[in-house]
Each structure stands twice: as structure tokens, then as C-alpha cells.
Amino acid sequence: MHERAFEIFLTAPPGLELALKQEVLACGFPKPKAMVGGVRFRGKWPDVWRANLEIRGAARVLARVARFQAMHLDQLEAQTHELDWNKVLRPGVAVEVEATSHKSKIYHQGAAAERVARAVQDVTGAPAAGEPPLRLHLRIEDNQCTLSVDTSGELLHKRGHKGAVGKAPMRENLAALFLRQCGYDGTEPVVDPMCGSGTFVIEAAEIAAGLKPGRSRRFAFEDLASFDADAWSKLRSAGGPAETSFRFYGSDRDAGAVASARANAERAGVSHLTDFAQHAVSDLEPPDGAPGLVIVNPPYGARIGEKKQLYGLYGALGKTLLDRFSGWRVGIVTSETGLVKATGLPFRPVGTPVSHGGMKVRLFKTEELR
Secondary structure, three states: OOOOOEEEEEEOOOOOHHHHHHHHHHOOOOOOEEEOOEEEEEEOHHHHHHHHHHOOOOOEEEEEEEEEEOOOHHHHHHHHHHOOHHHOEOOOOOEEEEEEEEOOOOOOHHHHHHHHHHHHHHHHOOOOOOOOOEEEEEEEEOOEEEEEEEOOOOOOOOOOOOOOOOOOOOOHHHHHHHHHHOOOOOOOOEEEOOOOOOHHHHHHHHHHHOOOOOOOOOOHHHHEOOOOHHHHHHHHHOOOOOOOOOOEEEEEOOHHHHHHHHHHHHHHOOHHHEEEEEOOHHHOOOOOOOOOEEEEOOOOOOOOOOHHHHHHHHHHHHHHHHHHOOOOEEEEEEOOHHHHHOOOOOEOOOOOOEEEOOEEEEEEEEOOOO
16 A cells, blocks of 8 residues: 555545546646546555645545455454554544445444444554544445545645635635636636635636645645655645736725735735725726636625625626626626526536535636627
8 A cells, every 4th residue: 555556536526526637637647537526546645645735626635545345344344454554544643434335235324434443443553532533434335345544634625824704705626626617727817806705816826826725734644654754845845836927806895805805815925916906896897918717706695695686786797797808708606597697698508516505506607708
């Protein structure tokens, strides 16, 4: 396990697997395959570290450490006990097991998790409790058991430099994948006229500046037996920031949101690339220079504002963009097709629904406006 290649699985919200696969390919990982819930490829521990550090769209990076068949709990515990956990886990690191079971003779997920945890603790001497525990994921499907180590720890959208969030924040990994689906690659300006805490603007600026998304945080793999601190330090410092001539613009009618966005951009190290202003959508003007991408996650009516009151907001957004943003592409993330129609924008066929904050949202995209 320490020397051979093994399966690495990057989790993603259902509906965004193909976008994540494109990013994995662009980052140079070998032969990624998209499947329900994420993307898999084969690699070694340095690939696990780099995926956590560089992949923007993933929610977690799981290292598949074992796969075997088990028909009952005693067999599951015995098979787990036979694995050489000391090559994976460090002594003294607490372990927590999460289990799922589908179409299998072992159907009690809680009991399965307890058996695996007991076997691992018996082999390694790991304590039963600790903060934060290292998570192991047990998946039982048709009696086939797959054991994975969560090498990320906190979800990867937590970049480590965001302090303030708005009322309905867009997670950074979702923002990165929606930007990719809009064709954004860091070589054009981006405008978000309802920027909230600035997620789309900051994510776009980081991409253009070549900043690694995981540069400011710690990962669970740093507590694994395979971790090499010197090699990790070299990987983190490899390839410095890139120069970019583009700027990234956010605006919001809420003064508190604008202040939060500015503070978040400062913490992320992109304040010199971003401009945030307080004004209404109807006052939005295109920045000087070549056109680029307008991307926005407006209120849907389910949590923030009543839906009937939002038709005017969407209508104002559409009119402003049609009147002033010729040559720009537009992406709108929302759960409400009726509100999207109120913009009057020429959207292309809609994409796959994606779970966001307990709702199903879609990305609506246009070609260049004329």
C-alpha cells in the first residue's frame, strides 16, 4: 500500500462529476474516470497530497486502502484485522468509522462501523476518541467492502482564508466547477453583480493568479504514516503565483456583504486583483477592457426573499446585461426556471440539477450577448 499505486477517489456533488473530471485531467492526473458522486484515478501518496492541494472542485479526497468480500460482521472484522494498518495509520491517532451498506447481507451500518473501528484500534492501539479523529469510510455494496481513508479532514471548500459568509453562501468547490462549466480558465475578467461574500470573484482571481486552493490549510493526510513532511513542503512551494492583467469585480446592494467580500479577498491574497462596490443591479456598468464572464448566484425565493418579489430583480439583471454587456457571457445559478425566464436572456439548454444548500439548482448559461 505504501509503494504501490492505489485508487484515489475525489468526491463531487452529483451532477458535477464531468466538470471535476475535466479539472483532474487539466491538472495532469492519469486516466480519471467520472462516476456517480465523483472521479477516480490511480496514484500514490504524493498524488493524494497534490489532489488535496490543487484540485478546486473536489469536496474530499479518499484513499482506497482495501477491498474485500464479507458476508457477516465477524468476517468483516477479521478481514479488517488482517490489514497492515501500521503502514497507513500513525500510533495514537484517533479513528472514526462511517459506514454505508446497500444490497448486502451486512445491513446494520452502525454495527459494521463498530467492528471496523475495533479491529483497527486492536492493530494500531489507536484511541477510541480524539479531536479531530481521522475518518475511515466503509462502503458495502453487493457484499463487497471498500475501506477508504479520508485524507482531507475538513471539507475542501474550506480553503482556510475565508472569515465572513453571506446569507446563502456558494461553496468554493461548487463555484470553481460552475466557473469551469462556463468556460472560465483564468484568461478573462469576471463580474458578479450579487457577490455576497465574494466567492465567485475570489475563486476566479485565485485561478487567474495560479494560487493553489489548499495553500492555507491543514489536511488529515498529515497524520498518516505515509506522510513525508519534507516532500510535502517542496510540493506546496513548487510553482509560484502567476502574473495576470485581468481584474475581478463584485458588487452587492448590501454594504455588509461588500465589506465581507473585501476582507475575504484580503485574507486570500487577491485584494490587488479584485474590486468590490456597493450598488444595485440596475447601476451595474461593464469594466473597461475586453469582455469576459458575468456569473451570479441570485436569491431563489426559498430562503432569502419571497419569489414574487424577485421577478423584478431578475428582470432588472437581464435588462442591464442586455443593454450594457454586449460580448459578455452570462452564467446564473438558481433553482427557479421561472425567475430565469424573467431575465429575458438567451440561455442555452439547461444543465444537470446540482444539490446546493438542500435545494436542486442549475447553471443557466448564455453565449456572448449581442
